[in-house]
Amino acid sequence: MIHETAVIHPTAELADGVQVGPYAIIGEQVKIGEGTRIGPHTVIDKWTVIGEGCQIYQYASLGTPPQHLRYNGEETYVIIGNDNIIREFVTINRGTPFGNGKTVLGDGNFIMAYAHIAHDCTIGNHVIMANCAALAGHVEIGDHAVIGGMVAIHQFVRIGIYAFVGGATAIAMDIPPYVTASGIRARLYGINVLSLQRNEFSEAAIKGLRKAYRIIFRSHLPLEGALKKVEGDPIYSLSEVRHLVEFIKGTKRGVTR
Numbered sequence: 001m002i003h004e005t006a007v008i009h010p011t012a013e014l015a016d017g018v019q020v021g022p023y024a025i026i027g028e029q030v031k032i033g034e035g036t037r038i039g040p041h042t043v044i045d046k047w048t049v050i051g052e053g054c055q056i057y058q059y060a061s062l063g064t065p066p067q068h069l070r071y072n073g074e075e076t077y078v079i080i081g082n083d084n085i086i087r088e089f090v091t092i093n094r095g096t097p098f099g100n101g102k103t104v105l106g107d108g109n110f111i112m113a114y115a116h117i118a119h120d121c122t123i124g125n126h127v128i129m130a131n132c133a134a135l136a137g138h139v140e141i142g143d144h145a146v147i148g149g150m151v152a153i154h155q156f157v158r159i160g161i162y163a164f165v166g167g168a169t170a171i172a173m174d175i176p177p178y179v180t181a182s183g184i185r186a187r188l189y190g191i192n193v194l195s196l197q198r199n200e201f202s203e204a205a206i207k208g209l210r211k212a213y214r215i216i217f218r219s220h221l222p223l224e225g226a227l228k229k230v231e232g233d234p235i236y237s238l239s240e241v242r243h244l245v246e247f248i249k250g251t252k253r254g255v256t257r
Helices: 193-198 203-218 223-231 239-249
Strands: 048-050 061-064 077-080 091-093 102-105 179-182 187-191
Touching (some): 048 061, 061 077, 077 091, 203 223, 203 239, 223 239
Parallel strands (some): 048 077
16 A cells, blocks of 8 residues: 555554555654545655545645744644545645644545645635635634635635635635635625535525625624624524624634625
8 A cells, every 4th residue: 555665754653544655755753544545746744644534646745844934843733634635736834833833624625736725724624725725824714615716815814614715816804604705805795605505504594694794794884883783683593693793703804895
């Protein structure tokens, strides 16, 4: 299961059923879970942990040092969960000691070719990142979000759960959960109804989110007043609406509108 041309550090730990292709390089203190496949010419640098059942395609580069001038070789990590697909030429950098100390990718994600995940990012579960999407440092992406091709996301931005970001979008502020966003400078285009339906959200939840969206983003009320109006409406009894409101309240960079 391990090609004779692969270079594997003696301290690396490979579980049963791991496949390593030709000319792959696996660094010190790397841990790879059962059934994961490492493609040819892949580089997995030190302090990287990869779960079970992942597919890492050729020329991916995982666990390499962060692209940060203050980083000085400290022990930081990339933590990758189970059942992820990571395609050709994807790059995922380690965390920094002055950030989270780790870059985290959850379970069941699909990271397409040439995507970049920078230091200290946290990616949830079942996220799709299309080709050439790029995350700057400290970005957070919630579960089931979809990031289109050529998207660029600024440092410290959060992308909410079930959000959809269209291709070639530049994002400088948070994208709320459950919405669609697009544009050279991102703007919102309503609730991501199709994704919610596919994931079996109730009709009541979808209607409640659409009403909350209209109040927050289409009523021309100041943001604080719009949130208070949602909190006073019966739709606030829905957990999805409460999550939307709390996400917006928790922003540090501001929310895309």
